Amino acid sequence: MLANIGLAALTVSFLLGIYATAVSAYGGWRGDARGLALAESARNATLLVVPFLTISVLVVTYALYSLDFRLAYVAGVSSRAMSPFLRLTALWGGQAGSLLFWSWLMAGFVATVLWRKWEADHELMPYFIAVAMLTTTFFIGLVVFITNPFAQLWHLTGSGEIVEAVFRPAGAIAFVPPDGNGLNPLLRHFGMIGHPPTTYLGFTGFVIPFAFAISALLTGKSREDQWIRTSRRWTLVAWIFLSIGLVLGGRWAYDVLGWGGFWGWDPVENAMLMPWLTGTAFLHSVMITEKRGMLKVWSVILIILTYALALFGTFITRTGVISSVHAFGKTALGPVFFVFIAVTFFGSIWLLLKRLDTLKTEHELESFLSREAAFLFQNLLFLAITFVVFLGTVFPLLSEAVTGTKITVGPPYFQKATGPLFGALVLMMATAPLFAWRKQSAGRLGRAIFTPFIGSILIAGVWGYTHRMHPGSYFALWVASFVVIAILFEFYKGIRARMKRGENPLVALARLVGRNHRRYGGYVIHLGVMMIGLAFIGDIYFQDETQRALARGESMTLGEYELRFDDLEMYPGSDGREVLEATTSLFRDGEFVANLNPRRDFFVVQQQPMTIPDVYTTAAEDIYVLLVGWEEVGLTSSTFKIYRNPLILWAWVGGLVLILGTGIAVWPEARRKKQTSYVLKPTTRAATAARPATGD
Amino acid sequence: MAEMTKRPWFLPLLLLLTALAFVPAVRAQDRVIGDDEVNAVAKNLYCPVCPNTPLDVCETQACQDWRAEIRIQLSSGWTEEEVMAYFVERYGERVLAEPERGGFTSLVWILPVVALVVGLAIVIQALRSWRARKQQAVAGDVAALAADAGTVSPEARARIERELQDLL
Numbered sequence: 001m002l003a004n005i006g007l008a009a010l011t012v013s014f015l016l017g018i019y020a021t022a023v024s025a026y027g028g029w030r031g032d033a034r035g036l037a038l039a040e041s042a043r044n045a046t047l048l049v050v051p052f053l054t055i056s057v058l059v060v061t062y063a064l065y066s067l068d069f070r071l072a073y074v075a076g077v078s079s080r081a082m083s084p085f086l087r088l089t090a091l092w093g094g095q096a097g098s099l100l101f102w103s104w105l106m107a108g109f110v111a112t113v114l115w116r117k118w119e120a121d122h123e124l125m126p127y128f129i130a131v132a133m134l135t136t137t138f139f140i141g142l143v144v145f146i147t148n149p150f151a152q153l154w155h156l157t158g159s160g161e162i163v164e165a166v167f168r169p170a171g172a173i174a175f176v177p178p179d180g181n182g183l184n185p186l187l188r189h190f191g192m193i194g195h196p197p198t199t200y201l202g203f204t205g206f207v208i209p210f211a212f213a214i215s216a217l218l219t220g221k222s223r224e225d226q227w228i229r230t231s232r233r234w235t236l237v238a239w240i241f242l243s244i245g246l247v248l249g250g251r252w253a254y255d256v257l258g259w260g261g262f263w264g265w266d267p268v269e270n271a272m273l274m275p276w277l278t279g280t281a282f283l284h285s286v287m288i289t290e291k292r293g294m295l296k297v298w299s300v301i302l303i304i305l306t307y308a309l310a311l312f313g314t315f316i317t318r319t320g321v322i323s324s325v326h327a328f329g330k331t332a333l334g335p336v337f338f339v340f341i342a343v344t345f346f347g348s349i350w351l352l353l354k355r356l357d358t359l360k361t362e363h364e365l366e367s368f369l370s371r372e373a374a375f376l377f378q379n380l381l382f383l384a385i386t387f388v389v390f391l392g393t394v395f396p397l398l399s400e401a402v403t404g405t406k407i408t409v410g411p412p413y414f415q416k417a418t419g420p421l422f423g424a425l426v427l428m429m430a431t432a433p434l435f436a437w438r439k440q441s442a443g444r445l446g447r448a449i450f451t452p453f454i455g456s457i458l459i460a461g462v463w464g465y466t467h468r469m470h471p472g473s474y475f476a477l478w479v480a481s482f483v484v485i486a487i488l489f490e491f492y493k494g495i496r497a498r499m500k501r502g503e504n505p506l507v508a509l510a511r512l513v514g515r516n517h518r519r520y521g522g523y524v525i526h527l528g529v530m531m532i533g534l535a536f537i538g539d540i541y542f543q544d545e546t547q548r549a550l551a552r553g554e555s556m557t558l559g560e561y562e563l564r565f566d567d568l569e570m571y572p573g574s575d576g577r578e579v580l581e582a583t584t585s586l587f588r589d590g591e592f593v594a595n596l597n598p599r600r601d602f603f604v605v606q607q608q609p610m611t612i613p614d615v616y617t618t619a620a621e622d623i624y625v626l627l628v629g630w631e632e633v634g635l636t637s638s639t640f641k642i643y644r645n646p647l648i649l650w651a652w653v654g655g656l657v658l659i660l661g662t663g664i665a666v667w668p669e670a671r672r673k674k675q676t677s678y679v680l681k682p683t684t685r686a687a688t689a690a691r692p693a694t695g696d
Numbered sequence: 697m698a699e700m701t702k703r704p705w706f707l708p709l710l711l712l713l714t715a716l717a718f719v720p721a722v723r724a725q726d727r728v729i730g731d732d733e734v735n736a737v738a739k740n741l742y743c744p745v746c747p748n749t750p751l752d753v754c755e756t757q758a759c760q761d762w763r764a765e766i767r768i769q770l771s772s773g774w775t776e777e778e779v780m781a782y783f784v785e786r787y788g789e790r791v792l793a794e795p796e797r798g799g800f801t802s803l804v805w806i807l808p809v810v811a812l813v814v815g816l817a818i819v820i821q822a823l824r825s826w827r828a829r830k831q832q833a834v835a836g837d838v839a840a841l842a843a844d845a846g847t848v849s850p851e852a853r854a855r856i857e858r859e860l861q862d863l864l
Contacts, residue, residue, distance in 0.1 A: 259753035266748050361826075373823055380815045388808045395795070395804045403800045408742045410750070410793030417808050547731035609755050639731065 003071060006059030007150040007166065010100075013052035013107070014144050017137030020045040021130055028126030028218065039126035043114050046133055050111045053104045053140070060097055060149045064090045069177050072164040073097055073149040079182030079605070081576035086183060089192040093183045095318060095333075096149035098196070102314070103139040105197075106204035110136060113208055113234070121226050127215030135207050138340055146332050153177065185603040185610050188575055191252035195245055199272060202242025203310045206275060208234035209282075210307035210348075213300050217351050222300070222358040225290065231303060232286045233666065239279045240662040246272055247532075247655030258611030260624050260643035261539055262651060265414040270393045271313030274386050278306040281382035288372050291437060295372075296359035298379070300352055308345040309386075315341060316393070370439050374432040381425045388417045415540060419472075423479055426533065429526055430483040433490065433519075452489050456482035473541040480537065483530050487523045494520075513664060521665025528661055531654025538621070538647030547628065547641040555587075558642045561623055562587040563596075568635040577610075578602040582627045582638055586616055598627040598640070621646040729770045734763050737776050740794065744787040751791075 020042040027038030060073070064087045069075045077094040078087050092098040110132040118125050143149065151164045154172035162175055209231035216227040249269065250262035263269060282302035289299045319334040392409040399407045434448045460478035467473070491509070498508035513520040548556040550565040557563075566583045573579035580600040586593050596614040603610070616623040622645040629639035738752035743759050751759055762783075769779050783791045795801045 258755075259750065264748070368823060368827070376819050376823065380812075380819050384808065384812045384815060387811050391804060391807055395801075396790070399800060405800075406788060406790040407795050407801055408748075408790045408793060409795050409804060410742060410748075412740070412794035413804065416794075417805070421812075545732070545735070547735055549731070611755065641731075641735075 002059055003063060003068070003150050003152070006056045006063075007148075009052045009055035009059070010140070010144060010148075010150065013049045013056065014137065014140045016045045016049045016052065017107075017133055017140050020049070021133040021137055024126045024129035024133065028130060028215075035126065036122075039129060042129045042133070043125065046107075046114055046129055047111050049107045049133075049136070049140075050104075053100075053107050056149075057091070057100060057104050060100060061088060061091050064088065064097075067180065069180055070152050070174060071149065072151045072153050075153060075177050075180040077180065077183050079180040079576070081574070081605075082182055082188070083575065086188055086192070086575065089187075089196075090183050092196045092200070093187050093192070096143065096147040096151070098200075099139060099147055099318070100143045100149050101197075102200050102204060103136060103143055105200050106132075106136045106139060106207055109205055109208055110211075121221065121230065123219050124212065124215040124221055124227060127218045128211045131214045132207055132211040135211075135344075142333065142336070146336065182576065182603075182605060185577075185601070185606055185608045186256060189252060189256050191248060191255065195248040195252050198241050198248060199245030202238050202240075202245050202272075203275070203314060205234065205238025205241055206279065206307045206310045208238070209303050213303045214348060214351065217300070217355040217358070220355070220358055222296070222355060225293070228286060228289055228296075228299065232283065232290070235279060235282060235286075235303070235306075236662065236666055239276070239283060240659065242272065242276050242279065243658055243662075244655065246276060247652065247658070251652060254648070256610065256612070258613055258626055260543065260545065260613075260626070260641075260645060262535070262648065263539070265392070265411045267393050268317050270389050271316050274389055274393075275306050275309040275313060277382050277386045277389070278302055278309055281379045281386075282306055284375055284382075285379050288375055292372060294361045295376070296361065297352070297356065300359065301349075302379075304345065304348040304352065308341060308348075311337075311341045311344065369435065369442060369445065371432060371435040371437050374428060374435045378425065378428045378432055381421055381428065385418050385421045385425070388421065389414065392417065419540075422533075423475065426479040426483055426530070429529070430479065430486045433523070433526075434486065449486070452482055452486035455485045470541040473537060476533075476537045476541065480530055480533055483526060487527055490523060491520070517664050517667050521661050521663070521667070524661030524664055525658055526661075528654045528657030528659075531650040531657060533654075534647045535649075535651035535654070538645065538650075542644075542646040544644040545641065547639065549629065549637055549639040551637045556640065556642070558623075558644055560589050561642070561644070562590070563625060563640060563642055565638055565640065568630060568638050570635065573601060576603060576605055578604060580627070580630065580635075582630075582640070584625060584640070586623060586625070596623075596625045598625045600627050600630075617649055619649055622648045727771055729767050733770055734767045737766055737770065737779050738763055740776075740780065741783055741791050742793050744783075744791050750793060 023038050023045070024042035027035040027042065029035070030038070060071075062068075063071050063074050064078045065084060067074065067078055067080060067087070069078075073094060073096045077090040077097065082090070090097065092101045110129075113132075114125075114129070148166050151166050152168075153175040154163050154165055154169055155161075155175040156163060156169065156172050158171060163169060163172070165172075168174075212227050212231045212234070213222075216222040221227055249272065253259075253264065253269075254262040257264075279302075282299060285295050285299050285302055288295045315334075315337045319337060392414055395409050396407055399405055430452065431445075431449060434445060436444075456478050459481045460474050463477050464471075464474040491512070494512040495505055495508045498512060499505060503511065544558065546556065546558045550556055552565055552567065555562050555564040564585045564587070566585060568580065568582045570578065570580050578601070580602070582598055584596050584598070586596055594616045596616060598614045599612040601610045601612060602608075611626050611628065613624050613626050615625070622643075624643040624645055626641040626643075627638055628641045631637040735752040739750055741751040743749040743751050743754040743756070744762075745758055746754055746756060749759075751762060766779055769782070774782075780792070789796060789801070795804050797805055
């Protein structure tokens, strides 16, 4: 039976993982030639884990596709009514499958890193394998022992119960249900192909910088800089996947959940946001570490924190602990996971404290008006936002544990508590890139900021004069336009300087970016983030809604828009759903603009309704129409809810710009050997003296 | 059998009267309440049964009933605060989207401010101490630099100029 092959492959990959972890740790500890040979063997074992896990993944995928309902996992998430596409995505539609998928991606990441040449940092390799494979093996272990996708359904002849077990319990016969339960209806969406895999790639990818940091600390290589460059590059890879995952998740919520927005401060969303925030902070602080040899300890803390938060995010989404403390003990998953996170986090911090001497700063701060200082404040803001999000996410649990009262911490809290912090952060985004390293004269900074500052004040002022009702929005718009103008102004200045040397504007732009793609890629990323920020401003300050019951032919209005209810029909849809679909016409200032067909899908087996909006999108705003109620008899009247969502389009455009910017920033450095006589990070006498003469 | 299913004629009336007794304040100004007014109140409440779903968008039958209840309350003249208080009393604090600002719950509002202030203090303190150390170091370096001054050769100068140009 195919499932046995999958199970065997899974078990082998678990054993290989244990072997790789143990042998590489021992090899690293020996540290001699024999130790390196052992690490080499561990490396081969790690590379073997991937094909074995791939076999497991393929077997589960095939079982889902071919509807092998003997497997409890397949019976749980696949069904005859589901399309082949959805059956394949069901791989990550339930607990066991998603943890298997997770382990596979993580093993893939680790193997990719091991594939590369280990020349400059071969001493790191043994411990890198040990740390990365310890985590990977932990996840494979969860899949083997706690939520095994190869567990089958058994019919106990004595009690007549149906149980799940990997091996046949005594006196049981195999049980094959005629049909499966199928995926949760909310997951039956095209977004299922994009959002979970990118999110998982983001989460699992953070194991790489973490393993580099820990192995650098363990070997004392943390004294050198190479590992932090490597960490930065891999963090960027994980970060961009997590960013894409966040944007796609928002898009999915907008298309499927039917509440008119894209971000609801749900614990699962927060779980993704937190590592993204600390990861972003790290990507900034690491620049100071690279360029100036400062903030090393802080960068390591951010790596550890980001990784711990990625694990925590998986923990709360996979165990359901946030909705109630009682979900914690339901399976062994909660406690085991919790202990693993605690050990990872506190173990790493302990190691960091022991190795503090290897992370001496090479330079001192010269001025409060410097990019170093600006980055420090910016990092503080990122951490403060992370703290607020964390507190708001776990507070219901705390409250239930301490006072016994269940409370809700909803969007109003998060908006109020993070709003000012985000505002300050965006201000830093406008100004910090203009600060020079080391020291900035106030006069020069003033001149650099002058144009964007005046420009943004003008824009916000004109806007505020014409739209007086939302005072918060003037400020939000001011900071947003400040950033955008500051960035565009930077491009303008660079291009103008090159044009003076006789280049045409396009060549000047290409060369400007090419010469310093990290810097200008960073600016493009900032532009993308600001576009997403615009969507938030629109969502928080300017969303408008109305709801009414309409008879056929009747209309309702929202501002200059008018929606006419034309028809309502019911028909059986695919995937085992009853579809109720309305036909409406949308008019703007009396002119017809679009036919919209909001739907209500009712999944019969799951008894679960889904409200699917239809949306009319322009660059300025979305008109988002929901069918929220209807007359059962004769389908003669329906209730519609219309949202006007300003600037939402920019969230998705911003996501694309973000990807573009990251692409520019990670574009490999040109091979041309640079001949320079300057060193950005000269070693001062003080720093040399502070360094111990001998290693370890 | 027929005897048993026969209900007294006054039972529906009795039920209606009982129901009316439970509507706490039937005020004179009964008026028609639109969906928008109901949603405006429901937005600030969370569905008491489904996790993390605001009451104005919740799909379940229970939530539709609760919205109907809000409509009745509003049409009989209740204020938004009275409706909220009623739901909190019946289903507990967790129906509030925004946590209360009292008791243990006030911590969720206070702690972020405390954390930010402590963080700021740490950052400023760190910056200060770094700068102080720097200034000591600079005093030593200045003398050495003075000795080096004027030793930059013309070739080196030209090269610096060239590379600065390249940096653009």
